[in-house]
Amino acid sequence: MSNDEAAGGLPSVWHAARYAARAGLSRVVPALRRVNQAKGFDCPGCAWPEGERRAHVEFCENGAKAVAHEATRALADRSFFTRWPLAKLLQQSDRWLEAQGRIAEPMRRPRGASRYEPITWDEAFLRIGGALRSLPSPSHAAFYTSGRTSNEAAFLYQLFARCFGTNNLPDCSNMCHESSGTGLGESIGIGKGTVSLEDFEVADVILVIGQNPGSNHPRMLSTLEAAARRGCRIVSINPLRERGLIRFKHPQTVRGTLGKGTEIASDFVQVRVGGDIAFLKGVMKELFAIERERGIGIDREFIERHTQGFEAFHRDLGTAQFETLERASGVDRATMRQIAELLAEAGAVIACWAMGLTQHRFGVENVQEVMNLLLLGGHIGRPGAGPCPVRGHSNVQGDRTMGIWEHPKPAFLDALDEEFGIESPRRPGWNTLQTISALAAGEARIFVSMGGNFARATPDTDHVEAALAKPELAVHVATKLNRTHLVAGQESILLPCLGRTERDEQTSGAQFVTVEDSMACVHRSEGRLRPASPHLRSEVSIVAGLAKAVLGGEAGIPWDDFAADYDAIRERIARVVPGFENMNERVREGGFTLPRPPAERRFETSTGRAHFIAIPTPRLELGRGELLMMTVRSHDQYNTTVYGDDDRYRGIQGNRRVVFVHPDELRERGLGADDLVDLTSHFRAEGRSGPAETRTVRGFRALPYDVPRGCAVTYFPEANPLVPASQYADRSFTPAYKSVVITIDRAAPGA
Ligand SMILES: Nc1nc2c(c(=O)[nH]1)N[C@H]1C(S)=C(S)[C@@H](COP(=O)(O)OP(=O)(O)OC[C@H]3O[C@@H](n4cnc5c(=O)[nH]c(N)nc54)[C@H](O)[C@@H]3O)O[C@H]1N2
Numbered sequence: 001m002s003n004d005e006a007a008g009g010l011p012s013v014w015h016a017a018r019y020a021a022r023a024g025l026s027r028v029v030p031a032l033r034r035v036n037q038a039k040g041f042d043c044p045g046c047a048w049p050e051g052e053r054r055a056h057v058e059f060c061e062n063g064a065k066a067v068a069h070e071a072t073r074a075l076a077d078r079s080f081f082t083r084w085p086l087a088k089l090l091q092q093s094d095r096w097l098e099a100q101g102r103i104a105e106p107m108r109r110p111r112g113a114s115r116y117e118p119i120t121w122d123e124a125f126l127r128i129g130g131a132l133r134s135l136p137s138p139s140h141a142a143f144y145t146s147g148r149t150s151n152e153a154a155f156l157y158q159l160f161a162r163c164f165g166t167n168n169l170p171d172c173s174n175m176c177h178e179s180s181g182t183g184l185g186e187s188i189g190i191g192k193g194t195v196s197l198e199d200f201e202v203a204d205v206i207l208v209i210g211q212n213p214g215s216n217h218p219r220m221l222s223t224l225e226a227a228a229r230r231g232c233r234i235v236s237i238n239p240l241r242e243r244g245l246i247r248f249k250h251p252q253t254v255r256g257t258l259g260k261g262t263e264i265a266s267d268f269v270q271v272r273v274g275g276d277i278a279f280l281k282g283v284m285k286e287l288f289a290i291e292r293e294r295g296i297g298i299d300r301e302f303i304e305r306h307t308q309g310f311e312a313f314h315r316d317l318g319t320a321q322f323e324t325l326e327r328a329s330g331v332d333r334a335t336m337r338q339i340a341e342l343l344a345e346a347g348a349v350i351a352c353w354a355m356g357l358t359q360h361r362f363g364v365e366n367v368q369e370v371m372n373l374l375l376l377g378g379h380i381g382r383p384g385a386g387p388c389p390v391r392g393h394s395n396v397q398g399d400r401t402m403g404i405w406e407h408p409k410p411a412f413l414d415a416l417d418e419e420f421g422i423e424s425p426r427r428p429g430w431n432t433l434q435t436i437s438a439l440a441a442g443e444a445r446i447f448v449s450m451g452g453n454f455a456r457a458t459p460d461t462d463h464v465e466a467a468l469a470k471p472e473l474a475v476h477v478a479t480k481l482n483r484t485h486l487v488a489g490q491e492s493i494l495l496p497c498l499g500r501t502e503r504d505e506q507t508s509g510a511q512f513v514t515v516e517d518s519m520a521c522v523h524r525s526e527g528r529l530r531p532a533s534p535h536l537r538s539e540v541s542i543v544a545g546l547a548k549a550v551l552g553g554e555a556g557i558p559w560d561d562f563a564a565d566y567d568a569i570r571e572r573i574a575r576v577v578p579g580f581e582n583m584n585e586r587v588r589e590g591g592f593t594l595p596r597p598p599a600e601r602r603f604e605t606s607t608g609r610a611h612f613i614a615i616p617t618p619r620l621e622l623g624r625g626e627l628l629m630m631t632v633r634s635h636d637q638y639n640t641t642v643y644g645d646d647d648r649y650r651g652i653q654g655n656r657r658v659v660f661v662h663p664d665e666l667r668e669r670g671l672g673a674d675d676l677v678d679l680t681s682h683f684r685a686e687g688r689s690g691p692a693e694t695r696t697v698r699g700f701r702a703l704p705y706d707v708p709r710g711c712a713v714t715y716f717p718e719a720n721p722l723v724p725a726s727q728y729a730d731r732s733f734t735p736a737y738k739s740v741v742i743t744i745d746r747a748a749p750g751a
């Protein structure tokens, strides 16, 4: 297993080309030339921004895979569903299901039927409309959204749900950056980051915490590489030495494709899983020490003028003992000092993070501790400084801005009501975990999903599959077949939609949509490929069809006009959502950035100031033989869509059912490399006594790896059956996918 390959470079060009070739080059290459161009479509890969200069082809291996995957010529059409009854589909792997290609026309699986059968769009809408209308109360329906949905479709979808009468709008964000939104909202008054790409050009230090950009945000590496070249220090804080951060070759430059690659991370801190708060506390204690010694490192003027809660926070930090912090973080004090020195000398610091911080029981606190660190140095609202939660799905941030939220702000609902003359429900709806409980309890009687793969993305797979089978009807707006479509609902309807890459023709002509990237920049996206099948409809037109079928002419909302011309939707967005004034003109002029008051040091919190928040050090005591497991993405997947079994940058080939652990952990258990093992998770609800709940997955390979002692790593979604749905981040309800307590045993013979 070679593990010394630099991220990017020729191999990544080659891997992308090979993937594209499988999908059909004549279709994929023209599509790739349009990715992230001013008149092209937004890359469906991730939410990293494109920047101003989109002259060259903005290319990354994993974006190319996502495009090729969507642009495939394979079709899951009616003859496919005739040949494949449900029972046979259920035996196929998830990867096989998606490999069958794009769903070609609406399909319905009636209650008790053995297969999906074609249904016309009109009949489908009629059935769904009838079912929703006959519910005893609108709150028996749940409307899930995954984060690829455009602003226009998302805005209509939430409007539809609220006109219907419910805030049950769970979304993938609940499983993703919800902890960032909750944490930042309390700390600085807005649930978003404050930096722009230009800030990366002048930052002195960039922290990359709990994030693997080499695989998940490859275009971010170009930004980081440029920063590293001009001498910016880049610190990776991670239990794994992620390849992309250690050595990177830019795939679009000669130097990049042939050279040895740039060292990106100047410093690597190998923190224990869940050890970030303890580590950051240590760093902050050292920052105060440096201030005492040399008078630098703490921005007293900023703290005085703009913050609240400093005294209590400082007092609390004083009580933390280095010994405890070293043990909890797995990092020694010398390293804490070293990073504190870097920060003390830095004029401007950016902190980037992703799932390594948010998907913990203390995910919200993780984010707030990072914010405390930034506030200490006044690193917000000045060039080159600020928080940067790096989003996942390409429009997950925009969907939230458009009102996909189970507990929307009253001001948003007031504006919606005023614009449309409706009365939105005020009772909070279900988030993703509450939807699972509602499904299990039989309260969620209709489950509608706008994209995504609920059965595989959520924790506690076995429990969720059983719960999903209960609703009377499941409706899926989707591009490709996945497990959720097989297991959800007594009756199920598939509504196939256009993808990002495809031309969207409506009665008024060709349409474009808009998205919002991770840095709050709103811009247009327009597909150019011929749709995979003539029967596909756009997400916007599907939502309009559903709304009409359910609500008819109620409230006089012109659903047909919205579907005919998306400008009509944008006009409404412009009047309802702050920051979108003149949206139609401004997106045509190249897009715009939404206001983020903290970037001007205006904090719209309860006190009008940024808040220091005292965070207790999490107790991560493990029992005998227990390990703390994180689930991560490989280099060859997009969430629940797995492209292949390799994880090149981590040197893994041909198997995803693996568990990475420190070699000594294996030795102590009498296990060797490649031994077959079973993994059991142990969960005890807080304050509850009695035996722990256990969950087991079988047939994993043990892999000795450079991870801290006491930790283990597995892949998402293979390990999801181990993650308890009742273990989540306080206040944000983000599942704790990265703090699962497990034990490892030699595989039970014969199992
Ligand atoms: N190609 C590709 N691109 C994607 C995706 C994809 O699946 N494939 N998914 C998209 C989505 S929805 C998202 S949310 C993002 C996800 O992007 P990431 O957050 O980068 O994805 P994960 O694989 O979950 O990686 C988490 C990282 O955090 C580290 N980590 C885990 N626990 C801890 C901890 O306790 N402390 C610290 N400091 N680090 C920790 C892991 O080692 C890993 O490097 O990517 C988006 N982009």
Ligand SMILES: Nc1nc2c(c(=O)[nH]1)N[C@H]1C(S)=C(S)[C@@H](COP(=O)(O)OP(=O)(O)OC[C@H]3O[C@@H](n4cnc5c(=O)[nH]c(N)nc54)[C@H](O)[C@@H]3O)O[C@H]1N2
Pocket: 098, 145, 146, 147, 148, 149, 172, 173, 175, 176, 177, 355, 359, 392, 393, 450, 451, 452, 453, 454, 456, 457, 458, 459, 477, 478, 479, 480, 481, 482, 497, 498, 499, 500, 539, 631, 632, 633, 638, 639, 640, 641, 715, 716, 717, 719, 720, 723, 737
């Ligand atoms: N163990 C573990 N579990 C996790 C995570 C983890 O790190 N560890 N990460 C969590 C995170 S961050 C996230 S965001 C969730 C992701 O959860 P989801 O967003 O629900 O899952 P995806 O795999 O992104 O959804 C893929 C499906 O979306 C559909 N699709 C693709 N493109 C389109 C489109 O343009 N329109 C429509 N309508 N449908 C489309 C296809 O049918 C495809 O099968 O998973 C979460 N689950």
Ligand SMILES: [Mo]
Pocket: 172, 175, 176, 177, 391, 392, 393
């Ligand atoms: Mo995500």
